[in-house]
Amino acid sequence: MTQPHLSLQNVTYTYEENGPEAVSDFSLDVGRGEFVALLGHNGSGKSTVAKLLNGLYTPTGGNVLVAGMDTQDSQYTWEIRKRCGMVFQNPDNQIVATVVREDVAFGLENLGVPSEDMPAIIDRALSAVNMADFADRAPHMLSGGQKQRIAIAGILAMQPEIIVLDEATAMLDPSGREEVLETALRLNREQGITVVWITHFMEEAARSSRVAVMYKGKLVMDGTPREVFSQVDLVREYRLDVPPMTRLAHMLRERGLDVRPDALTIPEMRQEVKRLAHHA
Amino acid sequence: MLRDITLGQYYPIDSPVHRLDPRIKILLTMAFIVCVFLVGSPLGYLPIAAYLAWATWMARLPAKMMLRSMRPLRILLIFTFVLNLFFGTGDTELLRLGFIRVTQEGLYNAIHFSLRLIFLVIGSSLLTLTTPPVTLTDGLESLVSPLKVIKFPAHEMAMMMTIALRFIPTLAEEADKIMKAQSARGADFTSGSLKQRAQALIPLLVPLFVSAFRRAGDLAMAMESRCYRGGEGRTRLHVLKTGRKDWLAVASIAVLYAVVLLMARYV
Ligand SMILES: Nc1ncnc2c1ncn2[C@@H]1O[C@H](COP(=O)(O)OP(=O)(O)OP(=O)(O)O)[C@@H](O)[C@H]1O
Ligand SMILES: [Mg+2]
Numbered sequence: 001m002t003q004p005h006l007s008l009q010n011v012t013y014t015y016e017e018n019g020p021e022a023v024s025d026f027s028l029d030v031g032r033g034e035f036v037a038l039l040g041h042n043g044s045g046k047s048t049v050a051k052l053l054n055g056l057y058t059p060t061g062g063n064v065l066v067a068g069m070d071t072q073d074s075q076y077t078w079e080i081r082k083r084c085g086m087v088f089q090n091p092d093n094q095i096v097a098t099v100v101r102e103d104v105a106f107g108l109e110n111l112g113v114p115s116e117d118m119p120a121i122i123d124r125a126l127s128a129v130n131m132a133d134f135a136d137r138a139p140h141m142l143s144g145g146q147k148q149r150i151a152i153a154g155i156l157a158m159q160p161e162i163i164v165l166d167e168a169t170a171m172l173d174p175s176g177r178e179e180v181l182e183t184a185l186r187l188n189r190e191q192g193i194t195v196v197w198i199t200h201f202m203e204e205a206a207r208s209s210r211v212a213v214m215y216k217g218k219l220v221m222d223g224t225p226r227e228v229f230s231q232v233d234l235v236r237e238y239r240l241d242v243p244p245m246t247r248l249a250h251m252l253r254e255r256g257l258d259v260r261p262d263a264l265t266i267p268e269m270r271q272e273v274k275r276l277a278h279h280a
Numbered sequence: 281m282l283r284d285i286t287l288g289q290y291y292p293i294d295s296p297v298h299r300l301d302p303r304i305k306i307l308l309t310m311a312f313i314v315c316v317f318l319v320g321s322p323l324g325y326l327p328i329a330a331y332l333a334w335a336t337w338m339a340r341l342p343a344k345m346m347l348r349s350m351r352p353l354r355i356l357l358i359f360t361f362v363l364n365l366f367f368g369t370g371d372t373e374l375l376r377l378g379f380i381r382v383t384q385e386g387l388y389n390a391i392h393f394s395l396r397l398i399f400l401v402i403g404s405s406l407l408t409l410t411t412p413p414v415t416l417t418d419g420l421e422s423l424v425s426p427l428k429v430i431k432f433p434a435h436e437m438a439m440m441m442t443i444a445l446r447f448i449p450t451l452a453e454e455a456d457k458i459m460k461a462q463s464a465r466g467a468d469f470t471s472g473s474l475k476q477r478a479q480a481l482i483p484l485l486v487p488l489f490v491s492a493f494r495r496a497g498d499l500a501m502a503m504e505s506r507c508y509r510g511g512e513g514r515t516r517l518h519v520l521k522t523g524r525k526d527w528l529a530v531a532s533i534a535v536l537y538a539v540v541l542l543m544a545r546y547v
Contacts, residue, residue: 051501056505078507078509081504081506081507086502086505088498088501088502092450093494093495093502094499096443096499096502096503096506097414097442097446098414098442098445098446099414101517102414102517102518106508107506107507108515108517109515109516109517110506110508110509110514111507112513112514112515113515114515115515115516115518115519118515118517122517139446140446140449140453151502154506155506158506
């Protein structure tokens, strides 16, 4: 059996000694190349899980393994952070340099990559997020979506295997959100990078290959978007919504129409409506 | 915001002076300042003026840029001149108006010290006009790095300056936003006594500080996630290189020294 890429084993985390558990008895294995959406209402512990994944926090109980390396073992700390990159919510608070190119270089500089190797790596990373033309611009002049793509490029330059994005789209407008999600999906598809996508937007989660739901620090649902979102009542119990089309399917079913309960996308719904119209 | 405020005074063109190694440029500016102090008489400023004119030409800077750099100091300049002129010592009286007397020595000093101030300012703005602040920071870091042996935090200092430069526009934008929000609720930042205006700033500064601290926490996390662990073992994208043009610049300052010292002795 191949080893999971990310493995959380009965992880517990408390911010203060004897305080409430922000994450409690949380177990999740993520395989290489998966795109997992992590959902949960405010304060359910998603960001805490994210920070446990690259050793920013070490678990109070249980173990977190990244490519088999335990985050509690301090000899692996930097190797883990190199392999598991992190994109945060606020685009302004994660850019270090005053020029895009220099910001992408930041991680490389920290890793001690030889100066003469950097320009080629930086150009490749910027091309991968479609930001090659912005290399010499000042980050504060860019849009939110562009800033987040710069942040992704800064991580890509370090050649990671895993990228964790903690509500990377929360502060963006719809087009910026689409840019960033599209970038993450493409990197997952083309470069096989494992992605953990934390979000509050159900339509984003619908495009992942797996959905994990947190509630009060615990993992409460785990499955394909279809499996998870078709359980509308359960999802709502965890104070989440379902994607718009699933909601519509649910409403139609409540009114006695026989549409499939797990419709996720607009084309699927269109097909269902056509099918019903045909039967009627 | 038309101009990028993180560039400070920087005049973004390309020239041999812009391309000099920032470390050499900083050292040359210091050498130039010392040189200005070595001048013994107003006439001795001739080679200094000639050198600056040449450097300005080499840097492709418009002369009016250089003169503009004098603006903030005009009051100080007038003070220097007037004080030396009217309250100078010496016996050779040129003019007397009541208790004010202008002596020959006073006039001499007024001209001498004003010229000194002018050339000091122009000389140092040549550095800031041709070097972006971030490059200047890199140069400073490299220059003070030998002090690391006595535990001087050279890298940390430079990192602080870089981050400060990076966050100036972000915080300025935020301050602007908060100010507009407070004005919309009736806050008045522009009128009233000094005390009233200072008080009006409190509702601006408090949220600004709160957000700055939150940003600092976020940034620290982001930097750590990207494997930042201090200056140890760190490489740089831009390596500072000293080349032929830098040594030529050093040679030019050596010539200036020779001329100034000779003039101080024989003229
Ligand atoms: N620095 C901290 N110190 C103490 N408690 C914290 C800290 N950060 C988070 N918590 C608590 O831990 C719990 C989980 O927080 P976390 O930020 O992981 O939730 P989240 O799912 O990311 O929420 P959101 O959707 O709002 O981002 C919350 O109850 C929160 O109050
Ligand atoms: Mg969060």
